[in-house]
Amino acid sequence: MAIKFAGSFEVQRKPEEVYDFLIDPNKFAPLLPDFQGLSVQDAEHFTVRVNVGISYIKGIADVKMHRAEAHRPTRAQYKGQGSVAGGNVSMVAGFDLASAGDGTKVMWEGEAQVFGRLTSVAGGLLEPLGKKQVQKLIDGLQAALQPASGSKS
Amino acid sequence: MSKDGKNWVGKALPRKEEGRLLRGMGKFADDIKLRDMLYLRFVRSPYAHAKILSVDVSEAEKLPGVVCTLTGAEIAAQTQPFIEIAPEPAGKIRDYPLAVSKVRYQGEPVVAVMAVSAAVADDGAEAVQVEYEALDPVMDAEQALTDASILHEEAGTNRVWNGVFEYGEVEKAFQDAASVVEIDRMHFHRFSSTPLENNVVIGQWDAKDEHIYYWCNNSFPSFAIQFLAAHLNVHIDRIRVQTFDIGGSFGIKITNYPQMAVCALASKKAGGRPIKWVETRSEHMTSSAHGNERTFRDTRVALDKNGVITAITSRHIDDCGAYPRYEPLGCVIWSQVFPGVYRFKNARIGFSQAVTNKCPVGPNRGYSRMQHLWFLERVVDICAHELGIPADEMRLRNYIRPEEFPYTTPNGCVYDSGNYPKMMEVAKNLIGWEGWKKRQAEARKEGRMMGIGIGTTLDSGTNNFGQSQIVNPGAPFSGNSQGANCKLDIYGEVVVAVGSCPQGQGHETTAAQVVADVLNIHPDLISVRTGFDTERNVHTGFSGTYASQFAVSGLSAVHGAAQKLKAEMKRLGAFVLESRQEDLEFGTGQQGPELRSKTNGKSINYWGLANIVNVNSAVLPTEMNDVTLNCRYIWRAPFKVPDTKKKYGNLTMTYASQLHIAVVEIERDTLIPRILDYVAVDDCGTVINPPIVEGQVYGATAHGIGAALLENCVYDAVGNMLTSTFSDYIPITAMNMPNVKYGHVETPSPHSYSGAKGMGEGGAAPIHTISAALQDALFDKGIFIEDSFNNPDSLFRALKGETGKTAELVKVERRVGSKA
Numbered sequence: 001m002a003i004k005f006a007g008s009f010e011v012q013r014k015p016e017e018v019y020d021f022l023i024d025p026n027k028f029a030p031l032l033p034d035f036q037g038l039s040v041q042d043a044e045h046f047t048v049r050v051n052v053g054i055s056y057i058k059g060i061a062d063v064k065m066h067r068a069e070a071h072r073p074t075r076a077q078y079k080g081q082g083s084v085a086g087g088n089v090s091m092v093a094g095f096d097l098a099s100a101g102d103g104t105k106v107m108w109e110g111e112a113q114v115f116g117r118l119t120s121v122a123g124g125l126l127e128p129l130g131k132k133q134v135q136k137l138i139d140g141l142q143a144a145l146q147p148a149s150g151s152k153s
Numbered sequence: 154m155s156k157d158g159k160n161w162v163g164k165a166l167p168r169k170e171e172g173r174l175l176r177g178m179g180k181f182a183d184d185i186k187l188r189d190m191l192y193l194r195f196v197r198s199p200y201a202h203a204k205i206l207s208v209d210v211s212e213a214e215k216l217p218g219v220v221c222t223l224t225g226a227e228i229a230a231q232t233q234p235f236i237e238i239a240p241e242p243a244g245k246i247r248d249y250p251l252a253v254s255k256v257r258y259q260g261e262p263v264v265a266v267m268a269v270s271a272a273v274a275d276d277g278a279e280a281v282q283v284e285y286e287a288l289d290p291v292m293d294a295e296q297a298l299t300d301a302s303i304l305h306e307e308a309g310t311n312r313v314w315n316g317v318f319e320y321g322e323v324e325k326a327f328q329d330a331a332s333v334v335e336i337d338r339m340h341f342h343r344f345s346s347t348p349l350e351n352n353v354v355i356g357q358w359d360a361k362d363e364h365i366y367y368w369c370n371n372s373f374p375s376f377a378i379q380f381l382a383a384h385l386n387v388h389i390d391r392i393r394v395q396t397f398d399i400g401g402s403f404g405i406k407i408t409n410y411p412q413m414a415v416c417a418l419a420s421k422k423a424g425g426r427p428i429k430w431v432e433t434r435s436e437h438m439t440s441s442a443h444g445n446e447r448t449f450r451d452t453r454v455a456l457d458k459n460g461v462i463t464a465i466t467s468r469h470i471d472d473c474g475a476y477p478r479y480e481p482l483g484c485v486i487w488s489q490v491f492p493g494v495y496r497f498k499n500a501r502i503g504f505s506q507a508v509t510n511k512c513p514v515g516p517n518r519g520y521s522r523m524q525h526l527w528f529l530e531r532v533v534d535i536c537a538h539e540l541g542i543p544a545d546e547m548r549l550r551n552y553i554r555p556e557e558f559p560y561t562t563p564n565g566c567v568y569d570s571g572n573y574p575k576m577m578e579v580a581k582n583l584i585g586w587e588g589w590k591k592r593q594a595e596a597r598k599e600g601r602m603m604g605i606g607i608g609t610t611l612d613s614g615t616n617n618f619g620q621s622q623i624v625n626p627g628a629p630f631s632g633n634s635q636g637a638n639c640k641l642d643i644y645g646e647v648v649v650a651v652g653s654c655p656q657g658q659g660h661e662t663t664a665a666q667v668v669a670d671v672l673n674i675h676p677d678l679i680s681v682r683t684g685f686d687t688e689r690n691v692h693t694g695f696s697g698t699y700a701s702q703f704a705v706s707g708l709s710a711v712h713g714a715a716q717k718l719k720a721e722m723k724r725l726g727a728f729v730l731e732s733r734q735e736d737l738e739f740g741t742g743q744q745g746p747e748l749r750s751k752t753n754g755k756s757i758n759y760w761g762l763a764n765i766v767n768v769n770s771a772v773l774p775t776e777m778n779d780v781t782l783n784c785r786y787i788w789r790a791p792f793k794v795p796d797t798k799k800k801y802g803n804l805t806m807t808y809a810s811q812l813h814i815a816v817v818e819i820e821r822d823t824l825i826p827r828i829l830d831y832v833a834v835d836d837c838g839t840v841i842n843p844p845i846v847e848g849q850v851y852g853a854t855a856h857g858i859g860a861a862l863l864e865n866c867v868y869d870a871v872g873n874m875l876t877s878t879f880s881d882y883i884p885i886t887a888m889n890m891p892n893v894k895y896g897h898v899e900t901p902s903p904h905s906y907s908g909a910k911g912m913g914e915g916g917a918a919p920i921h922t923i924s925a926a927l928q929d930a931l932f933d934k935g936i937f938i939e940d941s942f943n944n945p946d947s948l949f950r951a952l953k954g955e956t957g958k959t960a961e962l963v964k965v966e967r968r969v970g971s972k973a
Contacts, residue, residue, distance in 0.1 A: 001869050083282075088199040090287060113871060115287075116199030116259065117435060120877035 001119045003130040006109035011146040015073035015097045015104045022076045031140035033133045059084045087116030161666040165843045169661045179398035182353035185368045193430040194274035196264035196281045198256035201510035201872020203285035213280040218273035223265040225251035239481045240625040243313040246305045250411035257475035260439035290510040290872040294472035297507035304508045313506040314481040320563035321499030326464030330455035331971040334536050337962040341524040342942035343446040343866040347884045350400025351432035352409040356416025360425045365417045367394045372402035373697030377410040396684040399656035404516030408442040438877045442515030446472040447524040460542045464499035471506040474513035483521035485623045489613040489804045490522045491564045493529040495551045510872045523917030526610045530921035538932045539965045565801040568808045570900040576812035576834045579896045584814045584832040602819040606925025610918040614701035614911020615806035617792035633790040636691040637710035639718040640783040643767045645759030647679045652696030653707045654685035659845040664711045671715035673739040674746045701911035713786035721780045730755040807902045807910035809837040813918040817926035824945040834896035839908030853915025859885025861923040865942045
């Protein structure tokens with residue numbers, strides 16, 4: 001089951017500042033919804049522990065993240081894989097940055113693939129829940145970079 | 154003989170099993186609890202197709218209560234891959250009961266965790282870490298045949314088998330045809346058996362006597378032990394399998410031998426402690442076995458000016474899921490009913506089977522034949538609609554006629570008996586055909602979508618396993634056999650054992666009826682052993698319960714054993730009673746069942762006979778030394794090996810037939826198809842026990858209605874099974890089952906000793922019948938039924954024009970001045 005998401009927002013920060021924020025797991029990872037903890041393996045790999053759950057299906061997932069692309073200050077991409085009771089999730093999330101006046105336009109897109117029994121047990125809920133979680137992440141990102149910025153997604 | 158002077162065979166005797174089953178006193182595999190028993194849970198793949206990068210069981214093994222774990226790599230190091238029935242290259246497939254380096258379907262077992270309780274085993278399974286690298290899944294058999302993504306690298310192709318079944322003068326028939334109908338594509342969907350009881354295995358590898366013991370619900374144990382012995386590298390005599398009451402199988406429990414292997418190996422690793430695995434419903438839905446999915450491509454039908462089918466050509470592509478296992482027998486089993494109930498002589502069908510990243514398939518009630526029979530019934534209905542011939546008339550013009558039996562089909566099968574026109578007459582009377590036709594006409598004037606459909610189908614019983622050689626000439630199987638034992642035990646009780654393992658078919662009752670007639674005693678005086686046990690020594694390599702064969706193979710074996718016992722009793726009785734054998738008669742006297750002399754008035758009861766042989770044998774003369782009153786008989790089917798090159802020969806002994814009629818209305822607002830009336834007429838030859846036959850007909854009808862309207866195994870594009878629970882996979886129950894009117898026609902089989910035919914699978918007649926009714930309801934809207942599964946969603950898509958567009962997918966060529 002594939003869940004796709006995309007959108008853009010603008011912040012009053014320079015592209016370099018936004019980029020530096022995005023590739024720093026210590027800053028970026030806590031913005032993930034239901035963040036529980038982080039362990040950084042090296043500059044490109046880190047593991048995020050998050051709470052996940054749908055209704056009564058709840059658990060903790062360790063999501064292994066890999067920074068697959070890093071082109072300062074225009075693009076960063078993460079790939080991740082995690083497992084939780086009843087399923088596995090693979091995800092790709094990319095950020096393209098472009099100057100927009102005094103600030104930066106952040107164009108984001110991604111796709112999460114969900115595998116396992118979870119798709120059958122909670123299939124109908126996964127897509128709206130996934131999109132809600134992504135929106136939380138983007139809202140948090142905007143707030144961290146520029147609390148007053150507007151979003152359109 | 155009963156009080157009314159008639160045989161017990163044919164009487165409506167209440168089932169001997171009923172008392173214990175209805176009172177909750179049945180004994181099932183899950184009821185077995187053994188000392189030091191451990192519980193097994195599988196860690197299953199979330200991916201449909203992925204490489205296994207690593208398996209880490211360390212955290213699981215640290216958990217208190219977890220005794221050990223078992224991985225695919227450990228199994229591969231100590232066993233042989235399972236036997237493959239397919240020839241090479243598919244024969245090179247290395248199939249182990251746990252995934253070794255790749256997973257090939259969602260739900261495939263990867264690790265087994267053994268613990269002191271099922272709950273701890275669950276916790277242990279969650280603690281196992283498996284790292285995967287996802288691969289492109291292959292979710293469609295036609296796509297699989299392109300070999301763009303290979304499931305089994307060792308085979309180098311996804312193609313399991315392909316062959317062409319061609320008979321008669323196909324090209325000439327098309328040249329002479331008055332009309333030719335072409336159908337682009339049809340599809341038979343995937344559904345499951347959904348027995349009440351899931352798979353259960355308790356396995357123990359006992360180092361003390363180097364035996365492997367199973368207490369389980371496998372429904373073809375003699376086949377399972379052949380696979381297991383080769384896989385586990387043990388002598389087959391070291392494997393003991395016992396089954397008990399079984400809560401339904403419908404074929405699917407033939408395929409739990411991989412889990413049997415895991416339980417034995419896990420027991421070995423756990424120091425010989427018994428290992429119990431009880432499958433959950435969602436495991437059953439995702440990972441046990443599904444029925445075959447089949448696609449029919451490029452179908453062409455030649456007809457004469459009267460609408461009589463003269464030839465059919467088509468390409469059939471079968472999807473067997475991730476591992477062939479019991480397949481590719483399905484590649485040939487469909488040809489037992491090659492022309493269905495129809496008379497056409499010319500046909501060419503190209504048959505291919507491919508592996509895909511879905512649950513492996515296995516036998517499922519009507520196995521492999523129902524797909525083909527559905528195809529033929531669709532062909533008949535589509536041609537009838539296109540040519541403007543009523544569906545009933547179309548069938549009558551094409552049916553094999555009653556006077557043509559025994560009928561040899563184009564591929565050499567011999568249909569024993571049947572009367573399809575009579576069945577239609579009975580069915581029409583039962584449903585009130587003319588009345589429904591009038592109501593349908595009125596409904597159509599009101600814009601209502603009402604259809605009347607007929608499905609005629611066959612239930613071929615008692616296989617010739619020589620058909621496996623059509624798929625693989627090196628396969629070591631042919632013929633068919635079954636064993637039984639009939640004895641007087643030490644106290645003179647008649648005890649019968651047979652190599653079947655019933656799952657609700659009433660074998661204890663029908664076997665008792667047969668023996669009762671041979672010995673002229675009441676069936677209640679006969680004990681028939683429950684379940685299967687290799688140590689009863691009555692099994693052959695084909696023993697089990699499957700393929701609608703007990704009435705022929707099982708009861709023939711029982712009859713043979715009873716006759717042997719009777720002959721020995723007569724010899725002994727003649728000696729004891731000082732009478733000639735021909736002067737003796739069997740019956741029941743004041744001291745129970747007895748043998749008496751009609752000439753001197755002497756008699757001896759069964760206790761007396763048994764006593765002499767078992768505990769008082771010094772009175773016997775030496776010429777009586779071979780009298781044991783413990784008689785084993787092996788019945789063998791009179792088959793020959795088919796001509797494997799021509800794909801020609803008799804593949805089955807008996808052909809029960811079914812004719813169903815359904816009246817269905819599609820609700821305009823919801824598009825829910827409602828069954829307004831339903832008739833099932835069955836002909837299984839001489840009936841052994843009418844209520845058991847009727848019950849089987851209702852069961853098969855329920856199964857088919859569920860499959861036609863409710864039950865569908867749905868996968869998404871990446872191989873997630875979306876219907877793994879009964880919330881999404883809606884099984885048929887008493888709540889959604891319509892009333893069924895039952896009718897019966899009896900054409901005794903000349904191929905069985907009793908005239909009975911195997912029955913119970915029912916040919917999936919409701920699927921054909923409901924498809925026919927829905928097409929009748931929708932054909933005037935330009936829609937033909939191209940899929941065997943039809944729920945409101947699929948009917949909505951059809952009415953939107955997304956599927957089943959007759960104008961695009963069906964072509965008719967009418968020829969003026971043809972020879973036909």
